[in-house]
Structure formats: structure tokens, C-alpha cells
Amino acid sequence: MTEGIEVVTDPDALMSVSRDQAPLAPGGTAAAFVRARSIVDVQRTLAFANEHRIPVVTRGAGTGLAGGANAVDGCIVLSVAAMDRILSIDAAGRTATVEPGVLNATLARAATERGLFYAPDPASREISTIGGNIATNAGGSCCLKYGVTGDHVAALAVVLADGTLIRTGATTRKNVAGLDLTRLVIGSEGTLAVVVEATLRLLRAPRPPATLVASFARLVDAGRAVLAMETVADLSLCEIMDRTTVTAVDRMTRMGLDTEAAALVVVQTDDADAAAAIDTCARACREAGAKDVMTTGDRDEGVQLLAARRAALPALEQLGRTLLDDIAVPKSALPAMLECIPVIAERHAVVIGTFGHAGDGNLHPTIVFARGDDDAARRAMLAFDDIVRAALAFGGTITGEHGVGSLKRDYLTAMIGEPERALMTRVKAAFDPRGILNPGKAI
Amino acid sequence: MTEGIEVVTDPDALMSVSRDQAPLAPGGTAAAFVRARSIVDVQRTLAFANEHRIPVVTRGAGTGLAGGANAVDGCIVLSVAAMDRILSIDAAGRTATVEPGVLNATLARAATERGLFYAPDPASREISTIGGNIATNAGGSCCLKYGVTGDHVAALAVVLADGTLIRTGATTRKNVAGLDLTRLVIGSEGTLAVVVEATLRLLRAPRPPATLVASFARLVDAGRAVLAMETVADLSLCEIMDRTTVTAVDRMTRMGLDTEAAALVVVQTDDADAAAAIDTCARACREAGAKDVMTTGDRDEGVQLLAARRAALPALEQLGRTLLDDIAVPKSALPAMLECIPVIAERHAVVIGTFGHAGDGNLHPTIVFARGDDDAARRAMLAFDDIVRAALAFGGTITGEHGVGSLKRDYLTAMIGEPERALMTRVKAAFDPRGILNPGKAI
Numbered sequence: 001m002t003e004g005i006e007v008v009t010d011p012d013a014l015m016s017v018s019r020d021q022a023p024l025a026p027g028g029t030a031a032a033f034v035r036a037r038s039i040v041d042v043q044r045t046l047a048f049a050n051e052h053r054i055p056v057v058t059r060g061a062g063t064g065l066a067g068g069a070n071a072v073d074g075c076i077v078l079s080v081a082a083m084d085r086i087l088s089i090d091a092a093g094r095t096a097t098v099e100p101g102v103l104n105a106t107l108a109r110a111a112t113e114r115g116l117f118y119a120p121d122p123a124s125r126e127i128s129t130i131g132g133n134i135a136t137n138a139g140g141s142c143c144l145k146y147g148v149t150g151d152h153v154a155a156l157a158v159v160l161a162d163g164t165l166i167r168t169g170a171t172t173r174k175n176v177a178g179l180d181l182t183r184l185v186i187g188s189e190g191t192l193a194v195v196v197e198a199t200l201r202l203l204r205a206p207r208p209p210a211t212l213v214a215s216f217a218r219l220v221d222a223g224r225a226v227l228a229m230e231t232v233a234d235l236s237l238c239e240i241m242d243r244t245t246v247t248a249v250d251r252m253t254r255m256g257l258d259t260e261a262a263a264l265v266v267v268q269t270d271d272a273d274a275a276a277a278i279d280t281c282a283r284a285c286r287e288a289g290a291k292d293v294m295t296t297g298d299r300d301e302g303v304q305l306l307a308a309r310r311a312a313l314p315a316l317e318q319l320g321r322t323l324l325d326d327i328a329v330p331k332s333a334l335p336a337m338l339e340c341i342p343v344i345a346e347r348h349a350v351v352i353g354t355f356g357h358a359g360d361g362n363l364h365p366t367i368v369f370a371r372g373d374d375d376a377a378r379r380a381m382l383a384f385d386d387i388v389r390a391a392l393a394f395g396g397t398i399t400g401e402h403g404v405g406s407l408k409r410d411y412l413t414a415m416i417g418e419p420e421r422a423l424m425t426r427v428k429a430a431f432d433p434r435g436i437l438n439p440g441k442a443i
Numbered sequence: 444m445t446e447g448i449e450v451v452t453d454p455d456a457l458m459s460v461s462r463d464q465a466p467l468a469p470g471g472t473a474a475a476f477v478r479a480r481s482i483v484d485v486q487r488t489l490a491f492a493n494e495h496r497i498p499v500v501t502r503g504a505g506t507g508l509a510g511g512a513n514a515v516d517g518c519i520v521l522s523v524a525a526m527d528r529i530l531s532i533d534a535a536g537r538t539a540t541v542e543p544g545v546l547n548a549t550l551a552r553a554a555t556e557r558g559l560f561y562a563p564d565p566a567s568r569e570i571s572t573i574g575g576n577i578a579t580n581a582g583g584s585c586c587l588k589y590g591v592t593g594d595h596v597a598a599l600a601v602v603l604a605d606g607t608l609i610r611t612g613a614t615t616r617k618n619v620a621g622l623d624l625t626r627l628v629i630g631s632e633g634t635l636a637v638v639v640e641a642t643l644r645l646l647r648a649p650r651p652p653a654t655l656v657a658s659f660a661r662l663v664d665a666g667r668a669v670l671a672m673e674t675v676a677d678l679s680l681c682e683i684m685d686r687t688t689v690t691a692v693d694r695m696t697r698m699g700l701d702t703e704a705a706a707l708v709v710v711q712t713d714d715a716d717a718a719a720a721i722d723t724c725a726r727a728c729r730e731a732g733a734k735d736v737m738t739t740g741d742r743d744e745g746v747q748l749l750a751a752r753r754a755a756l757p758a759l760e761q762l763g764r765t766l767l768d769d770i771a772v773p774k775s776a777l778p779a780m781l782e783c784i785p786v787i788a789e790r791h792a793v794v795i796g797t798f799g800h801a802g803d804g805n806l807h808p809t810i811v812f813a814r815g816d817d818d819a820a821r822r823a824m825l826a827f828d829d830i831v832r833a834a835l836a837f838g839g840t841i842t843g844e845h846g847v848g849s850l851k852r853d854y855l856t857a858m859i860g861e862p863e864r865a866l867m868t869r870v871k872a873a874f875d876p877r878g879i880l881n882p883g884k885a886i
Binding site: 090092093094095136137139143144147148150151160164165166167168170171172173174175176177178179180181183184186187188192204227230231234271272273276277328329330331332333357360361362395396397398399400401402403404408412415416417419420421423424426427428429430431442443 | 579609617670842846847851
């Protein structure tokens, strides 16, 4: 098909690149795997696929959590992971231009070495690519203060389905020339175009944060404390873990966490007067009924306090198979959403460990069930469904930061509406008239 | 056409709603003027226009600076200015839902009354509408820290060309369900849909800022000082005025400004330790060769120091007819761009007063020429052209915050490229297959 491009058709090799990290998300069987090493490789692959109407599923590191990178039957899986160079960093202009396969953490470290800061920090940052972060508009803990991935993308180079290379955006801070194609591609999960280059914004290095950890006897109090803290301080991080999660983390790490508490809340601020701000937060937690509050202005101690939160998903995965949800609700609905999850767990007789970015109202209720137990898997799906519908009932979203992928496609019309979905389909056709790019995903 | 809707066809009345604030931008003659009072009015008007293939130019307050709201021949001018209610403010969730005709300043005051903050602050905020701000993705002085209008829009209700009402986005802080239609509509200058409702994000009220004013003997030093300050402090505002502008302001206001300086720079920070941050900025200005530096931690004094900057455009307008440009360059190119403008002024024997949002690299070189002097008008256009092309040569954009409208359409392909423009046209067709919405503008 495409001379000089690395193409694999061995079924075992194809299996290894046909799924992301969402085990229960629908997926199919790929026909071929292409490892692109240049923009031209991507262009030639897409032009060939478009001519022959072959579906193309683009893939970075495959760390997605919604099946967005799952193969569809007969597709080419196109990996851009080998396009992994940082092309340039403009320290004065505070931008970095990178290929899509660069790992988030690699860019973050390169920025730090220059005294700058690449803010977006999905939990997967050590293993996920910038291209994948852009495709899903990935979030993370920093979003509360610094915004999501899309808030840090200045310009893109993308290849359309027919192989045309286009450039979107500008490296200036403000630009309103024409339609915002950059934002349209961000979060489109590979359905509009393949990102082959990105110019990202870097920030001044933040000040060292002060950190607070508070435990609560009741979930609803934890939710209320989050709301209260947000009205009295500018937080740079606000995370929550419920008892199931804390217990799993403590079992794995032996950190000596408070496994009696209904929830732990971890908060940071990198304000100029961080110590005073975190004291204000401590008062707000006590007023909201916190059992115990601990604060520190020491950066390393802060990292240790956050380590428990970072271990949440790995710790839950040690308990069995997991089905990770990703919903967000308007902040004022956070206490009610938190209270609703244990009720759903009981209804379907499943274990749910909830953790997430409380300050953004973005939770990851994670259903844990025994491997090989089909009835438990069925009940897990029912609980998953109830959680998504509860989020919708609270005026929330079916996905805060992981994407729709193949996992949540059935909820999309309920979320956005029928004419809206039809419009998205027409917009996709403007990019990809033959519908070869990641068909059946995202929209 | 549409029973119960206010329709005007009197030629004199039409004239008064057929232009925005860009006198030299191309425009045509409207056939009718419709004043919508409800979403249904907008839907019925568009359905009628679409059926009969009549162009529709949507209009808020008509304060645009690029001809985006200028009539096209035979069009319906559709005003949404009378849809001016604040529908709700959710203080806990920190959102406001408004109709498009609400003035920016009205919303800002309503937010302030609740202890909250609506950040986007275009200079026109007392007279421009939220709908118009969204249509142009309006900027302002706050953008340096708080971002542009689009960064504060959570969700929209818009009417498509055929009259279909759709809703985009979500009130949650994070949402990645489907394509980002919200961002696509923002800045599309009425070419995709008519915004009939917007849910906007509100922030915690900022701390009182500390303010600095510095004067420089050379423009290039002012530019360098801006870059230097940005590396040592988090600024919430960073504005510049050149000598022509300062002299015009001083003539109008008798403020006693330093009319010998090549440039004045005004900076604010609302950091927790604003006094220390502004002292750091003062040092950076002196190191960059400032003639004179003045700082204050007093809020009212800060407002007075900013008053000169706010008077820039009205003061230049007193000198003659004006042609206001709006370009942005990567920050590192700011000193060079500043130096380039007097050269252009001399080349075409015109007066150019430059002011703008220096911290964003976003400048408004304003060409002043005598009323009724056709040759001067011609030379003004040549200077305008040179300024836009210089911005492009520096890797900048043809419009930072005012939009393309009809004024800058000829530069768009040079800015974005031919395949990119073709793609935008296809995306427009997905919203507006018959091309009735603001044809010949923006894209």
C-alpha cells in the first residue's frame, strides 16, 4: 500500500494494539497496523484508506479509558506513538511545538528544565501521549485552576481523512481569524482528523503549594466542605476519595490512612500567600464537620499526602476487575451526587470506590467486581448505567474528561439531544466525507 | 412573513441598523429589520429567511469594529438587542444564564452584587452585548490573566439557519461529550447560528490590584519591559500607549501625562502579594530603561491611572477619522512589532496612534486622517495593509479580538491557508446549507 511505511498484519501483533484501557468497551478486529514515523506517513496512510474506504483508528499510547482507540472491524490501526520528538520550545513566547507521540510527562519535564510549566496533568501523564490528551481533551487535577488540555493548545497541524494537511490556530495568545478549528479537533477522539503536530502553551512555574488533608465522617460533609473552600480560597487542586478507595489504598501502600472516615479530601493552593489560604480552608473544613484536618506548607510532604490519591485506581484494581466511570456534575450538586453513589452500589450489590476531582465536580466512581463472574459484570454495568443517569439528572455530563469512545455512545443522545447529534455528524462529514475516521466512536 | 414580530422596512430606519462601528468596512443595503423578542421570534425569522434564501445579518448593539454586523444587500437585519434579560444566576454553581442582548456591564454588575466576577472586559463593555461578545470572541484587558470571552462560556442555545434550536455544552466545569460546538459558535461572527441564550462562568471576586505606570523613551524598551515583567510576576493587566495616543489623551483629558515619552505602560496584578509583585515589576521596568515608574496599591488610584488608557480611542477619534487595526503577534515579537509601526506611518505619511493589550501581544494601531481627504483615506488603507502584513510576517494574526468581519476578509487566506478556508466553508455548510447567515463575512 504505502512503500517504506511499517505495516503489520500478524493477528497476534494486531491484538496487542486493538484495545485501550477500557476492558468493557465494545471493540472489533483490525486488519492492519501502521506505525507512522512522519507527517507524510500519516498522509499516505489516510489517502490510501480514504480511497479504499477503510476505517482508520488512530492510537497514541492506548491509555484511553472509554474505548476510543479500540479497533473496529477491518480497520487500520494507525499509531503515531513513534512520532515522539519535541520539535522546539520558545521560552520567551512560552510555547512548545511537539509531535503527537511525545509523552505528557516528557514535555512537562522539558518545560520544567526551562523554568516553565506545562499544566495539563492527567493521571496517566507518565504513559499517555500529547496526541491522546488532545484527542480526549484530557483533564487531571490541575484543571481546577489551570483548565483542561484544550486550554493549553495554541495551534495544531492535522491530517484530514483524504490526506490533506491543514494547520489551525496561531501561536499568539489571542486570535479570532476564522472558525475555531483547533477547539473543534480537541476532544473529537480521532473522528475528525489525525493530530500530527501541536503547539502548546507553557506557563510560568507555579509557586510551591500548601496542602491540606481532611477526613469526614459523612460523604455529604466532604462535598459541602469542597464547596465552602472554593468560596474562600483559590485552590489549585481539590481531590476526594471515599472509604472504599482509602481502604484499598491503605491495603496496598500501608500508609496508615484513616480507613474509618467516609471520605478524605486533599486540597492544594499555590497562591502567593498559600499558608494563609490553606488555614482558611482548614477552618472551612472544620466548620463543615471534618473529623481531622492536617496542613503543610512543605512541598515534599504535600507530594506524600497526594500519593494516596494517585494510588487510588491501581489500589482498586487490586481488588478485582474494575469498571471506571467518569461523570461531572455542577459543583452545587456535588454533595448530592456523592450521597447517591452508595445507594446505587447497594441497589446492585456491587462495590464502588469513588475518587476524583471534587473541585471540578468530576468523579470517577469505580465499580469493582470478581473476575470471571458474569452476573457481577452484568450488575456492574447496571450500576454504571445508574451513575451516568444520576449525573444527567443533576444537570451533569456523561463524561468529564475520559471521552465518549465506544463505552458511552448510547448515552450521547440523552446528553446532547437528537438535532445536536445530527449536527455533529454533519460537521464530521465536513472533515471526513466517507466516514473512515474512527467510525462508531465519540459522536 | 411572521405574525406578531416587529418588522421595519423604512429605508431611513434601515440605514440606522445597517452598519457597525467600522466605517471603512464594506457593507450593503438591508431589505428589512426584525427586532426579535423571544427565541421563537428568532426561529420563525430564520425559518422564513431560509425558505426564501434571504440573507440574515444578526446584530446586538452594533459596536463591532470589523463590519461583522454590516448589512449585505437584500438582507434581513435581525436584532437580538431586545432579548436582554438575565435569566438566572447560580451563585453556588458560579454560572449566569442570560439572553444575548444583555450588556456585558449589566451582567458584570449583577455578578459583583453577588460577590462574584464576570471577567471578560472588552473596552465596549458598557454598550456591547453578551451575544456580540460571543459572536466575536471578544477580548479586553483581563485576557492576560483571565482569558477571552470564549473561556467563560459554559453552554449556549443557538438557532440554526433552518430555525432549529439546539443546545451546546454543559454547566459543569469539565465536559467532553461530543464535539465542542460551543467553541465552534464562539467567534463565528453570526455565520453559523444565532446565539439566543448563554450560560457563562462567574469567578470569585478578584483581590484589589496594585498598579504600575512606567514611561519609556523608546518603544522597543517598553516592549522589552513587558516581556521582562511577565517573567517575574503574574500580571492581571498589561496595556501600552504610544506618544501619539498619550498626547491625544492628554489633550482631551488634561491629565498632565508625560507626552515626551515614546510609550506609557500600565500594569496591574491582583496576586495575593500584589505590592511585592508590583515592586518586582517596577525593578524590571527600570532595568529595561524606564524614564519614570510610579506604583500604587490603592484601588482608586489604580482606576485613575487606567483612565488614560480607557480614553485612548475616544481621544484619537477627536483628531480626525480613524481606522482602527487589531493585530496580535507572539509575545517575543512585541518589541519588533512596536518599532515597525512608526516606520509604516512615515512610509505612508499618516498619523498612527498605537495602544493595546501589550501583555497579550495584541495591538490596536489606529490610523488617524482628515475627514473628506480621499488621498489620506487611501494612504490610511495602505498603512492598515502594511500593519496586517507585518503582523503576519512576525507569525502573528490578522485579528486578535475584533474579528474578520467584512474588513479583513481579504487577509484570511494568507492567515489560515486555502485548504483551511475550504474546510471552514464546509463546516459552515453543516450549520447553514443555504448560506443565508451573514454571507461574505468572517470566513
